[in-house]
Amino acid sequence: MPVLAIKLAYRNLVGAGLRTWLNVSVLSFAFVVIIFHNGLIDGWNQQARRDTIAWEYGFGHLLNKAYDPYDPFSLQDGHGILQTKMRQRLIPVLIQQGTLYPGGRMVPVLLKGIETDQEILKLPTKLFLKTDADIPALIGKRMARALKLKKGDRVLLRWRDKNATFDAANITIIGIFNNNVPTVDNGQIWIPIEKLWEMTGLSGHATLFIATNDYVHVPIPGWHFKDHDTLLAVLDNMIAMKKVGGSIIYFLLLALALLAIFDTQVLSVFRRQREIGTYIALGMTRLQVVALFSMEGAMNSLLATLVGSLYGIPLLFYFAKIGIGMPATADDMGISIAERIFPVYGAGLILGTIALVVISATIVSFLPAKKIAKMDPADALKGKIQ
Amino acid sequence: MKIISVENVVKCFPVGDGKFTALDHISLDFFTGEFAGLVGPSGSGKTTLLNIIGSLDKPSKGKAQVAGKDIEALTHKQAAQLRNHSIGFIFQVFNLLPVYTVFENVEFALLLQKKPWHERKKAVMDALEWVGLENMADKKISKLSGGESQRVAIARAMVKRPRIMLADEPSANLDAKNTHSIMETMKTLNQEFKTTFLFSTHDEKVMQYLDRIIHLEDGKVVKDEIITSRKEDF
Numbered sequence: 001m002p003v004l005a006i007k008l009a010y011r012n013l014v015g016a017g018l019r020t021w022l023n024v025s026v027l028s029f030a031f032v033v034i035i036f037h038n039g040l041i042d043g044w045n046q047q048a049r050r051d052t053i054a055w056e057y058g059f060g061h062l063l064n065k066a067y068d069p070y071d072p073f074s075l076q077d078g079h080g081i082l083q084t085k086m087r088q089r090l091i092p093v094l095i096q097q098g099t100l101y102p103g104g105r106m107v108p109v110l111l112k113g114i115e116t117d118q119e120i121l122k123l124p125t126k127l128f129l130k131t132d133a134d135i136p137a138l139i140g141k142r143m144a145r146a147l148k149l150k151k152g153d154r155v156l157l158r159w160r161d162k163n164a165t166f167d168a169a170n171i172t173i174i175g176i177f178n179n180n181v182p183t184v185d186n187g188q189i190w191i192p193i194e195k196l197w198e199m200t201g202l203s204g205h206a207t208l209f210i211a212t213n214d215y216v217h218v219p220i221p222g223w224h225f226k227d228h229d230t231l232l233a234v235l236d237n238m239i240a241m242k243k244v245g246g247s248i249i250y251f252l253l254l255a256l257a258l259l260a261i262f263d264t265q266v267l268s269v270f271r272r273q274r275e276i277g278t279y280i281a282l283g284m285t286r287l288q289v290v291a292l293f294s295m296e297g298a299m300n301s302l303l304a305t306l307v308g309s310l311y312g313i314p315l316l317f318y319f320a321k322i323g324i325g326m327p328a329t330a331d332d333m334g335i336s337i338a339e340r341i342f343p344v345y346g347a348g349l350i351l352g353t354i355a356l357v358v359i360s361a362t363i364v365s366f367l368p369a370k371k372i373a374k375m376d377p378a379d380a381l382k383g384k385i386q
Numbered sequence: 387m388k389i390i391s392v393e394n395v396v397k398c399f400p401v402g403d404g405k406f407t408a409l410d411h412i413s414l415d416f417f418t419g420e421f422a423g424l425v426g427p428s429g430s431g432k433t434t435l436l437n438i439i440g441s442l443d444k445p446s447k448g449k450a451q452v453a454g455k456d457i458e459a460l461t462h463k464q465a466a467q468l469r470n471h472s473i474g475f476i477f478q479v480f481n482l483l484p485v486y487t488v489f490e491n492v493e494f495a496l497l498l499q500k501k502p503w504h505e506r507k508k509a510v511m512d513a514l515e516w517v518g519l520e521n522m523a524d525k526k527i528s529k530l531s532g533g534e535s536q537r538v539a540i541a542r543a544m545v546k547r548p549r550i551m552l553a554d555e556p557s558a559n560l561d562a563k564n565t566h567s568i569m570e571t572m573k574t575l576n577q578e579f580k581t582t583f584l585f586s587t588h589d590e591k592v593m594q595y596l597d598r599i600i601h602l603e604d605g606k607v608v609k610d611e612i613i614t615s616r617k618e619d620f
Contacts, residue, residue: 004497004500008497275484280469281469282470283495283499285466288466376443377442377443378437378443381481
């Protein structure tokens with residue numbers, strides 16, 4: 001029966017003409033939008049992971065046990081010294097609090113000391129080697145925009161040393177780096193770690209170490225290591241939440257398309273009663289007729305997949321190539337987001353979407369078709385509404 | 387050889403709080419190769435009896451045996467098999483499938499029988515030749531006249547070479563010329579293949595071709611007359 005149902009369903013759909021193509025158009029649009037939206041989110045996810053690793057996480061973080069990245073109060077004591085032999089393949093970062101006074105305003109900042117010759121993060125720390133400024137500082141584009149600072153500006157910084165004594169001096173902005181990772185940018189000032197050690201008296205101290213690619217972690221008392229999966233879990237969760245939010249739109253679209261199929265099927269069961277009666281008179285069982293109608297719904301979705309492929313593949317390929325420009329305000333979302341996001345369409349996404357559309361279309365076709373099983377064929381032949 | 391046997395069949399339909407008796411203790415036998423008709427006014431029970439014989443409905447009481455099968459005992463699947471293999475239907479409004487071509491309409495029953503393509507093609511073209519439509523195989527149903535449509539319906543019913551053909555008011559939507567034409571076609575098929583034809587009609591033009599006329603009134607047989615020299619065959 002499946003082969004026969006497919007053959008007959010195909011004939012019926014092609015024969016139904018405009019009605020079929022309307023359903024197919026709406027469904028194919030939903031199909032393309034679902035793939036595009038998920039591809040965009042996946043592309044964003046991949047870009048965010050890539051950029052966050054390149055700008056912030058390196059190959060993992062070795063954190064002082066007293067330091068909690070989500071608790072600013074832990075900065076006071078969350079640092080320590082690691083023996084030289086344990087520091088192999090690790091880049092130290094010391095984080096302290098400070099206050100910046102740009103244009104007479106008072107802005108709390110995080111002072112981050114980092115090695116000038118590190119190459120593991122994309123931060124342009126090599127610039128520190130080319131300046132003779134007393135306290136050279138690097139800031140990100142968001143920080144520069146927020147504080148209206150530009151390269152060459154000198155601005156007063158106040159900090160507290162290890163004895164809790166406040167000190168202040170002018171820092172010089174020697175570079176503004178362009179990046180997609182707000183967590184290395186917003187409210188942060190990067191300075192050479194040797195200078196920060198000197199300013200705070202915390203010589204040799206680090207709040208965390210960034211692992212290089214050949215780092216092999218062995219447990220170190222007082223420190224704990226976070227690998228990529230742990231560090232990126234927050235980012236993954238945030239993107240997953242965005243995905244759920246966006247899903248509402250395409251589920252609405254899919255629901256509209258399915259409603260169109262459901263409506264067509266309900267109408268068909270009433271309008272095509274004489275045809276149903278004829279099928280039965282010609283020797284089809286009721287279940288075969290139900291299967292035929294369900295198959296018509298499923299084929300609607302398969303046709304939608306074909307039609308969607310015709311215009312969707314070039315369209316999606318085009319967007320994957322040129323990317324989607326993100327508005328300037330997207331910078332303020334707090335998640336790593338590039339100026340252009342390049343959608344990524346995986347096999348899982350495409351096959352999953354096809355399965356979703358086909359299965360849901362079959363189910364909504366089957367529901368009204370079930371009514372056929374209860375029809376009296378003699379009345380159906382007369383076209384009597386039952 | 388007896389091919390249809392109806393014994394004390396009663397068929398009632400619920401109407402409001404009561405019931406309507408469409409067939410009232412009908413007993414009839416039909417033999418292989420008969421060209422018979424049920425005649426009577428609207429509501430006399432012609433179509434109801436045809437539906438029971440066609441296994442589209444079951445009697446409320448009594449027994450109906452068709453091609454050796456007890457209609458009241460058949461499951462949905464068994465009834466479908468009986469219709470698919472042994473019974474052909476011709477309807478008043480043709481009941482052709484509008485999205486199919488002439489060929490596809492006729493082919494339908496053979497698809498259900500899972501016949502291979504070359505067998506189907508030959509059988510369909512033969513059936514279209516019987517009804518004189520061999521040149522219209524690729525036409526859409528919407529392009530056919532009433533007479534042509536009923537010929538396609540006859541070809542569709544005959545293509546599987548059923549033992550019984552049930553025709554419910556086959557001339558109701560045809561003019562006199564087309565009525566004579568399709569009746570002559572059916573008579574030829576009846577003689578050639580010894581298929582039993584059972585009509586439901588109140589059309590005089592159809593009646594003049596019948597060998598046996600059973601008059602129904604209010605669900606009862608009021609007269610059963612054998613018309614032609616075929617009497618001795620029964």
